[in-house]
Amino acid sequence: MKEEIQAYHHKVHYYETDQMGIVHHSNYIRWFEEARTDLLEQVGFTYQKMEECGVIIPVIGVNCEYKSMVRFNDIVAILPRVTEFNGVKLTVAYQVIDMATGNLCTIGETKHCFLNSEYKMFRLAKEKPEVYQIFKDLLELGKMAE
Amino acid sequence: MKEEIQAYHHKVHYYETDQMGIVHHSNYIRWFEEARTDLLEQVGFTYQKMEECGVIIPVIGVNCEYKSMVRFNDIVAILPRVTEFNGVKLTVAYQVIDMATGNLCTIGETKHCFLNSEYKMFRLAKEKPEVYQIFKDLLELGKMAE
Amino acid sequence: MKEEIQAYHHKVHYYETDQMGIVHHSNYIRWFEEARTDLLEQVGFTYQKMEECGVIIPVIGVNCEYKSMVRFNDIVAILPRVTEFNGVKLTVAYQVIDMATGNLCTIGETKHCFLNSEYKMFRLAKEKPEVYQIFKDLLELGKMAE
Amino acid sequence: MKEEIQAYHHKVHYYETDQMGIVHHSNYIRWFEEARTDLLEQVGFTYQKMEECGVIIPVIGVNCEYKSMVRFNDIVAILPRVTEFNGVKLTVAYQVIDMATGNLCTIGETKHCFLNSEYKMFRLAKEKPEVYQIFKDLLELGKMAE
Numbered sequence: 001m002k003e004e005i006q007a008y009h010h011k012v013h014y015y016e017t018d019q020m021g022i023v024h025h026s027n028y029i030r031w032f033e034e035a036r037t038d039l040l041e042q043v044g045f046t047y048q049k050m051e052e053c054g055v056i057i058p059v060i061g062v063n064c065e066y067k068s069m070v071r072f073n074d075i076v077a078i079l080p081r082v083t084e085f086n087g088v089k090l091t092v093a094y095q096v097i098d099m100a101t102g103n104l105c106t107i108g109e110t111k112h113c114f115l116n117s118e119y120k121m122f123r124l125a126k127e128k129p130e131v132y133q134i135f136k137d138l139l140e141l142g143k144m145a146e
Numbered sequence: 147m148k149e150e151i152q153a154y155h156h157k158v159h160y161y162e163t164d165q166m167g168i169v170h171h172s173n174y175i176r177w178f179e180e181a182r183t184d185l186l187e188q189v190g191f192t193y194q195k196m197e198e199c200g201v202i203i204p205v206i207g208v209n210c211e212y213k214s215m216v217r218f219n220d221i222v223a224i225l226p227r228v229t230e231f232n233g234v235k236l237t238v239a240y241q242v243i244d245m246a247t248g249n250l251c252t253i254g255e256t257k258h259c260f261l262n263s264e265y266k267m268f269r270l271a272k273e274k275p276e277v278y279q280i281f282k283d284l285l286e287l288g289k290m291a292e
Numbered sequence: 293m294k295e296e297i298q299a300y301h302h303k304v305h306y307y308e309t310d311q312m313g314i315v316h317h318s319n320y321i322r323w324f325e326e327a328r329t330d331l332l333e334q335v336g337f338t339y340q341k342m343e344e345c346g347v348i349i350p351v352i353g354v355n356c357e358y359k360s361m362v363r364f365n366d367i368v369a370i371l372p373r374v375t376e377f378n379g380v381k382l383t384v385a386y387q388v389i390d391m392a393t394g395n396l397c398t399i400g401e402t403k404h405c406f407l408n409s410e411y412k413m414f415r416l417a418k419e420k421p422e423v424y425q426i427f428k429d430l431l432e433l434g435k436m437a438e
Numbered sequence: 439m440k441e442e443i444q445a446y447h448h449k450v451h452y453y454e455t456d457q458m459g460i461v462h463h464s465n466y467i468r469w470f471e472e473a474r475t476d477l478l479e480q481v482g483f484t485y486q487k488m489e490e491c492g493v494i495i496p497v498i499g500v501n502c503e504y505k506s507m508v509r510f511n512d513i514v515a516i517l518p519r520v521t522e523f524n525g526v527k528l529t530v531a532y533q534v535i536d537m538a539t540g541n542l543c544t545i546g547e548t549k550h551c552f553l554n555s556e557y558k559m560f561r562l563a564k565e566k567p568e569v570y571q572i573f574k575d576l577l578e579l580g581k582m583a584e
Contacts, residue, residue: 013468013471013472013475014310014311014316014471014475014485015310015316015318015468015471017310017311018306018307018309018310018311019306019309019310019311019312019313019314019364020202020204020311021311022311024306024307025175025205025208026172026173026175026176026179026307027172029171029172029175030172030451030453033172033451033452033453034451037451037452037511046511047452047510047511048511056166058166058212059171059212060211060212061209061210061211061212062171062208062209062210063207063208063209063210064207064208064209065206065207066204066205066206066207072311072485073475073484073485073486159322159325159326159329160325160329160339160456160457160462161322161325161456161462161464163456163457164452164453164455164456164457165452165455165456165457165458165459165460165510166457167457168457170452170453172453176305176307179305179306179307180305183305183306183365192365193306193364193365194365218339218457219329219338219339219340312494312496317467317497317500318464318465318467318468318471319464321463321464321467322464325464348458350458350504351463351504352503352504353501353502353503353504354463354500354501354502355499355500355501355502356499356500356501357498357499358496358497358498358499
């Protein structure tokens with residue numbers, strides 16, 4: 001089991017700004033996806049592996065709270081953390097931190113379920129125990145990072 | 147005062163899909179913005195007017211719950227509704243409905259505050275009573291639509 | 293055969309702007325797609341029909357020339373026109389016109405080929421004569437609109 | 439003067455795919471912007487510096503030719519190269535290369551002019567000789583990389 005999760009870094013692109021001169025709020029949802037993909041890769045659960053396993057993990061909910069603004073060329077660290085997992089549902093929490101100031105800019109969460117390759121909900125623990133274990137481990141890592 | 151809010155319609159663009167063959171979840175946040183802009187225009191509070199008034203209404207929070215999938219070329223109705231307003235904070239709730247089936251696909255909310263042209267928080271009721279009244283009326287309309 | 297192509301209209305969304313206060317240049321490419329989809333629907337060649345026919349029409353090239361700026365809430369008319377078609381390759385040209393001023397803001401082109409459902413290039417005239425005829429007609433309409 | 443331009447790397451995000459299972463063609467235009475920003479930073483001409491100088495470099499044209507498909511999680515190298523510069527107009531060419539295969543996936547160009555802080559066209563050589571020199575050097579580097 002991995003001992004620590006690395007933050008994911010994103011440098012803000014010009015096309016992510018809007019006419020208020022800041023990052024458009026919809027882009028944070030996309031950054032969460034980038035950070036989540038990176039988190040799963042850190043524990044060896046790449047998208048390719050996910051497809052081979054026949055596991056689909058759709059987003060069923062998202063929330064985001066904007067605390068301070070992020071601008072073009074800013075570098076942010078995004079810290080994803082599994083906060084809930086019971087084999088059926090999954091919650092990942094995110095902190096977005098401005099690397100220049102250390103400010104916490106945004107917090108958010110995404111909620112997920114698990115579908116098999118026929119797009120049916122199923123119990124990971126029973127049918128994909130190795131995938132179940134990955135998320136159990138991520139939940140442990142998430143608790144340690146609290 | 148307007149008597150009823152019209153739904154905003156959006157036809158799904160190809161570029162809004164992802165490789166799962168459905169609309170990428172981040173786009174709903176953008177549709178909320180489209181519907182909110184349209185809602186404000188329905189009561190005469192256009193962006194141009196907002197700028198003239200020197201009122202900025204940033205998004206400070208968003209949440210979204212995905213219930214069923216929306217696909218390319220689907221037409222959705224988005225029903226925005228002011229659910230909270232106290233002169234300092236504003237909440238707008240959204241329902242996304244598949245026009246072909248009548249299914250409720252997505253629900254969500256955005257939260258906002260009010261800034262003056264110097265990007266400072268201020269009390270609408272006192273400093274911009276005419277804008278305050280617009281949102282009071284929208285809150286009334288929102289209650290009626292519950 | 294349809295006698296005239298209708299322009300496609302797009303009202304600029306806030307999220308399409310960038311920090312220069314204008315529409316980000318990448319979005320025009322997306323508007324071309326919107327207008328092209330609409331053009332094909334006008335002649336009855338919906339995406340659903342395209343899929344039933346087993347015809348895929350990928351974009352293999354794009355160009356765009358920006359003449360004047362478009363801003364939030366502006367309404368633009370996009371006029372797509374088939375300018376080249378020989379059964380193997382297709383060119384669609386676009387004019388983006390500001391509805392308030394009549395100004396020509398942007399011109400562009402997309403280039404396409406035709407693939408069958410196995411992602412192989414093929415000759416439309418021979419294998420899908422009814423689809424071939426649709427684009428022949430669109431080429432005629434395009435010439436008339438010159 | 440810098441002796442060699444480094445390629446810019448981009449790892450494809452899930453949200454950049456479309457329902458064909460490949461990167462949506464509009465995103466390459468955004469990657470060009472990422473690579474161009476990076477190129478200018480490599481020679482010390484950051485966005486901050488650009489603003490301090492009062493120089494605006496809008497995109498006035500773009501073209502792109504898609505040769506092979508790029509997919510989720512692929513890593514591409516984008517090689518930007520100044521191919522034309524005369525003090526009034528600027529052309530940057532791009533090659534997008536799949537890092538796994540070495541394949542040239544996409545080629546493209548963006549065309550730019552130079553505006554001063556009042557959004558007027560002006561002659562760099564006369565009014566901003568230090569900025570003029572940066573692009574002269576980039577043109578030299580671009581020729582060497584041909």
